[in-house]
Amino acid sequence: MKKIFCLFIIVFSVIACYDKKSKNLSIEDEGTPIVKSVSRTIYKREFPIKDFSKIEVVSYYDRIMWDALEYKKEVPFNKVLVDNYKLTFDSTKIQERVILNKVQEKELLNLMVCDTCVPEQISAACYKPRHMILFRDKKNRIIGYDEFCIECVGSRSSDNLNGFQKYCYSDMQKLLENFGITLFIESGDEKRVKEEIDFIENIRKSK
Secondary structure, eight states: OHHHHHHHHHHHHHHHHHHHHHHTOOTTTTTOOOOOOOOSOOEEOOOSOOOOOEEEEEEOSOHHHHOOOOBTTBOTTTSOSEETTEESSOGGGOOEEEEOOHHHHHHHHHHHTEEOOOTTOOOOSOOOOOEEEEEEOTTOOEEEEEEEETTTTEEEEOGGGTTOOOSOHHHHHHHHHHHTOOOOOOTTOHHHHHHHHHHHHHHHHTO
16 A cells, blocks of 8 residues: 555656646747747948048038039039038038047947848938938048938938948937937928028028
């Protein structure tokens, strides 16, 4: 009788131990496939500008509306924006300037070197540029630039940065906000829209 009782205890202990082990198994151990998150990075490349000394981010009201300076017979919409290391538009119209620190530079470059834009973010049939990234050398000369319109999802850049605008513009906006840029205008923002209209009207009246 004692032998039967001892055998019963051993069998019960083994079953209980196995049951506990089964409950502690991960989903993967149980044979159920786990759906892992997929990186949004489609393609990553090496940044082409190696000799920049600092990166400057600037903002301004819709440049196309106030930039009346033709350059080499090109209108503001199509003209080269930097020539001979200098801007070809009136830099006094710039509203904000932020020089990035080393951590911010790394964050910006990490965004620019990766193609991360989702297919749903398609460019609109407009171009209202209000932001620009300037890469400067030790002599403070502009050796590369990327101007973009977050609202219309479009950009203009220097030749050495062609193909580096495949990031999501919504991600770029968040990054610029973190850097301290505050000039962002959306169609529903009546206050900011009025500010821009007043700014442009004042320029036209002064001519």
